Amino acid sequence: MSKSVNQTKASIVKAAISLFAVQGFGSTSIREIADTAKVNSALVSYHFKNKQGILEWMMIDYFEKLFTKLQPVTQGGEEQEESCFQQLIDSLDTLIGYQAENMEVSAIILRELSVDSMLVREVMSTYMARLKAHFATLLETGMERGEFDCDLDVEMQLIHMMGGMFFPYSNPQIMRELFYVEPMSPEYRQRYIGFLSKVWGYKLKNDEF
Amino acid sequence: MSKSVNQTKASIVKAAISLFAVQGFGSTSIREIADTAKVNSALVSYHFKNKQGILEWMMIDYFEKLFTKLQPVTQGGEEQEESCFQQLIDSLDTLIGYQAENMEVSAIILRELSVDSMLVREVMSTYMARLKAHFATLLETGMERGEFDCDLDVEMQLIHMMGGMFFPYSNPQIMRELFYVEPMSPEYRQRYIGFLSKVWGYKLKNDEF
DNA sequence: GTCTATATATTGATAGAC
DNA sequence: GTCTATCAATATATAGAC
Numbered sequence: 150m151s152k153s154v155n156q157t158k159a160s161i162v163k164a165a166i167s168l169f170a171v172q173g174f175g176s177t178s179i180r181e182i183a184d185t186a187k188v189n190s191a192l193v194s195y196h197f198k199n200k201q202g203i204l205e206w207m208m209i210d211y212f213e214k215l216f217t218k219l220q221p222v223t224q225g226g227e228e229q230e231e232s233c234f235q236q237l238i239d240s241l242d243t244l245i246g247y248q249a250e251n252m253e254v255s256a257i258i259l260r261e262l263s264v265d266s267m268l269v270r271e272v273m274s275t276y277m278a279r280l281k282a283h284f285a286t287l288l289e290t291g292m293e294r295g296e297f298d299c300d301l302d303v304e305m306q307l308i309h310m311m312g313g314m315f316f317p318y319s320n321p322q323i324m325r326e327l328f329y330v331e332p333m334s335p336e337y338r339q340r341y342i343g344f345l346s347k348v349w350g351y352k353l354k355n356d357e358f
Numbered sequence: 359m360s361k362s363v364n365q366t367k368a369s370i371v372k373a374a375i376s377l378f379a380v381q382g383f384g385s386t387s388i389r390e391i392a393d394t395a396k397v398n399s400a401l402v403s404y405h406f407k408n409k410q411g412i413l414e415w416m417m418i419d420y421f422e423k424l425f426t427k428l429q430p431v432t433q434g435g436e437e438q439e440e441s442c443f444q445q446l447i448d449s450l451d452t453l454i455g456y457q458a459e460n461m462e463v464s465a466i467i468l469r470e471l472s473v474d475s476m477l478v479r480e481v482m483s484t485y486m487a488r489l490k491a492h493f494a495t496l497l498e499t500g501m502e503r504g505e506f507d508c509d510l511d512v513e514m515q516l517i518h519m520m521g522g523m524f525f526p527y528s529n530p531q532i533m534r535e536l537f538y539v540e541p542m543s544p545e546y547r548q549r550y551i552g553f554l555s556k557v558w559g560y561k562l563k564n565d566e567f
Numbered sequence: 568g569t570c571t572a573t574a575t576a577t578t579g580a581t582a583g584a585c
Numbered sequence: 586g587t588c589t590a591t592c593a594a595t596a597t598a599t600a601g602a603c
């Protein structure tokens with residue numbers, strides 16, 4: 150019985166992550182990755198077929214693990230279950246925490262999602278669509294239940310919400326050098342969730358005031 | 359008297375923009391740019407020194423023109439001048455409009471700002487810092503004047519605001535394929551500004567209710 | 568699974584003629 | 586400013602031994 154993930158394969162991925170993160174996918178060569186991982190460069194082709202194969206593996210692994218952590222939305226009818234507001238905050242917290250724990254991969258993926266390729270389109274139509282659906286469901290059922298303000302454009306709320314969640318992990322350098330915050334730290338996560346709770350507190354329906 | 363910007367130089371930039379946008383800076387070669395621009399590849403080195411030189415030219419040109427359009431904040435003491443809230447909305451509208459008019463370059467810059475290089479650090483410490491200062495001033499003076507809710511974390515508001523503004527232009531593909539909106543269109547701009555006005559309307563101090 | 572060796576193509580960049 | 590010609594470096598990818 151061998152290790153579930155090959156040691157060489159793991160070290161290639163690890164090296165690729167650190168290189169892609171600082172200099173970008175396109176500016177990184179297979180040889181560079183192999184050297185950093187201290188493995189023979191031919192092994193990259195063996196394990197991943199080509200450079201894009203590493204990125205593909207990285208993206209799938211990232212999203213599969215993410216969806217393991219995201220609790221499915223409880224839409225069930227009756228009492229005692231969590232409010233949509235609470236579920237929303239929990240989901241945001243999970244997503245932010247996950248991005249913080251995987252800063253480099255998060256940044257790589259968000260960056261590479263802005264280029265045009267077959268791989269990107271596939272990730273977009275599967276994982277990103279699933280992620281959007283998750284938050285859309287929360288927002289919509291929350292509105293049906295009267296938990297949220299129905300006056301606001303739902304799609305715009307989603308866009309604004311996603312922007313707010315992704316941006317700090319898409320451009321951590323901006324966070325660090327411009328705002329002097331470390332998006333990787335638990336403090337940031339807590340601060341951000343606190344901020345969101347407060348902002349949305351204002352948007353809850355009247356009886357919340 | 360010759361043209362202020364060399365024709366060849368302009369066509370190289372134009373070609374580089376379309377290539378960088380779809381396949382990324384690192385995955386684009388000088389030859390590819392030259393071929394697309396239908397100019398000799400040696401001219402790229404002549405006009406821009408190297409590939410990074412094109413990106414540098416692109417960034418400087420982009421930000422210089424942006425700051426031409428952004429109205430300086432009027433902090434002056436007395437009446438009759440615009441409210442900070444209105445100035446904020448105006449600035450956001452300008453920035454969003456500018457990004458929409460320069461979709462490809464906006465996406466390229468936001469993407470490349472997430473890699474680590476000397477150029478990026480310089481752009482960050484000059485232009486991005488200036489942009490942050492612009493919005494920070496608006497928010498802070500607005501709070502001093504009692505136009506905004508002072509309970510909210512200012513820095514977090516800035517971060518969230520920037521995220522919301524940049525994200526759609528950083529990842530236009532997500533907007534198109536996930537939300538079915540075209541961030542380049544004037545409709546989107548209007549819709550987004552309308553949304554923001556409404557959201558912040560809730561956060562204005564009490565006498566606004 | 569890992570290595571050596573290598574084929575083949577592409578890269579960025581420049582020297583020098585026009 | 587523009588071109589041709591070219592170099593040296595580096596790229597990806599594979600065949601075949603171990």
